[in-house]
Amino acid sequence: MEERIIMDRDLIRGTRVEINLDNIEFNIKEIRKLIGGNVSIAAVLKANAYGHGAVEIVKTVIDSGADVIAVATLSEALELRNNFNNIELLIMGHTPNRQLKFVIDNNIIQTVFSYNQAKILSEYARETKKEARVHIKYDTGFNRLGFRDCDDSIEEIIKINELPSIKIEGIFSHLALKNYIEDKKQFDKFTKVIEKLKSKGLKFKYDHICDSISGVDYPDFRLNMIRPGAIIYGLKSYKNKEFILKQALTFKSEISYIKEIKKGESVGYDFSWTADRDSIIGTLPFGYADGYPRNMTKKGEVTIRGVKAPIIGKVCMDQCMVDLTDIPSALEGDVVIVYFDGSNNTVSIQEMSELAETNKNEIVGRISRRVPRVYIKDGEIVKVKEYLLD
Numbered sequence: 296m297e298e299r300i301i302m303d304r305d306l307i308r309g310t311r312v313e314i315n316l317d318n319i320e321f322n323i324k325e326i327r328k329l330i331g332g333n334v335s336i337a338a339v340l341k342a343n344a345y346g347h348g349a350v351e352i353v354k355t356v357i358d359s360g361a362d363v364i365a366v367a368t369l370s371e372a373l374e375l376r377n378n379f380n381n382i383e384l385l386i387m388g389h390t391p392n393r394q395l396k397f398v399i400d401n402n403i404i405q406t407v408f409s410y411n412q413a414k415i416l417s418e419y420a421r422e423t424k425k426e427a428r429v430h431i432k433y434d435t436g437f438n439r440l441g442f443r444d445c446d447d448s449i450e451e452i453i454k455i456n457e458l459p460s461i462k463i464e465g466i467f468s469h470l471a472l473k474n475y476i477e478d479k480k481q482f483d484k485f486t487k488v489i490e491k492l493k494s495k496g497l498k499f500k501y502d503h504i505c506d507s508i509s510g511v512d513y514p515d516f517r518l519n520m521i522r523p524g525a526i527i528y529g530l531k532s533y534k535n536k537e538f539i540l541k542q543a544l545t546f547k548s549e550i551s552y553i554k555e556i557k558k559g560e561s562v563g564y565d566f567s568w569t570a571d572r573d574s575i576i577g578t579l580p581f582g583y584a585d586g587y588p589r590n591m592t593k594k595g596e597v598t599i600r601g602v603k604a605p606i607i608g609k610v611c612m613d614q615c616m617v618d619l620t621d622i623p624s625a626l627e628g629d630v631v632i633v634y635f636d637g638s639n640n641t642v643s644i645q646e647m648s649e650l651a652e653t654n655k656n657e658i659v660g661r662i663s664r665r666v667p668r669v670y671i672k673d674g675e676i677v678k679v680k681e682y683l684l685d
């Protein structure tokens with residue numbers, strides 16, 4: 296083989312996720328309606344936009360009304376910067392000292408929670424005649440990242456503000472979401488710090504503490520920016536029943552092989568499933584390396600021809616088997632809805648998360664590179680992202 300393989304629609308694996316861009320647009324517009332025009336949206340596109348493909352959805356997200364794109368790591372920010380020159384990018388996580396120069400060189404906003412890092416950013420920015428843009432992270436009790444809640448921290452933030460070539464554009468904190476009482480304590484701590492800084496003459500462009508759940512359920516906590524992740528994709532864990540969103544992602548596959556086995560025959564590793572009747576078995580071309588949880592073994596179901604088919608035997612790395620005995624019309628090549636939003640007898644991501652004993656974000660965040668992403672707009676495929684052939 297001498298030439299590079301060119302992407303062709305026929306090359307797209309049957310195992311794929313479909314991303315409905317209209318639903319992402321709908322969700323961001325609904326978020327905008329909910330929060331009004333005075334609160335900015337830092338759309339969280341970390342973890343490849345929760346599996347949805349960050350590069351491919353940025354345009355939809357910005358065009359629908361997001362102000363800033365937030366990610367977790369420098370590499371995520373650089374992936375987006377490589378593709379988009381003019382978007383505002385915020386790294387919410389820690390960036391090691393040795394990498395801070397890349398942040399400035401690429402006009403990325405960095406989260407900072409130590410004077411030392413601010414000084415490194417300031418010095419490099421001054422040397423290169425650029426500006427270091429930062430958001431201060433303040434810890435109100437989550438105990439992950441952030442300045443400790445004490446007067447020394449206030450002094451350090453004041454000192455950072457006095458450094459040359461650095462601009463503090465925001466201050467933020469993160470809620471533990473234990474319950475309203477605990478969340479309110481964190482929020483009050485945060486607003487107290489904002490007030491204290493204000494009394495010393497420091498006021499930044501953005502104050503923010505809300506993620507998806509708190510941004511929907513605690514209107515009083517929104518300040519002038521929220522950082523929604525899950526709700527952009529239509530993943531709902533908030534309580535507000537009137538706030539309707541549309542899930543963007545469907546995980547699909549197709550039947551690769553159907554066979555009949557006799558009562559007493561077993562299926563898969565360890566022969567962990569044995570037929571208690573003559574059975575029809577379907578083999579499906581996805582497994583745990585695609586991001587389908589291995590612990591769906593014994594618990595999982597998929598939807599074929601509108602009917603649920605149970606996963607039988609152990610979920611393998613690249614394949615799994617289903618019992619099709621009660622869906623005798625099923626054919627090789629049939630579409631399999633592995634999960635969607637629960638409509639049309641599909642397994643929802645919520646159900647997946649409960650069965651797999653995790654949360655919805657992990658179910659989608661773990662979908663691997665081997666699964667092509669197919670983007671749908673106005674009912675048409677507008678783009679296919681096949682990571683392995685790019």
Ligand SMILES: *Cc1c(COP(=O)(O)O)cnc(C)c1O
Pocket residue numbers: 339341387469505506507508522523524525526656
């Ligand atoms: C991931 C993340 C968010 C978004 O969380 P969701 O629950 O998906 O809305 C917001 N803020 C920070 C700091 C995060 O790490």
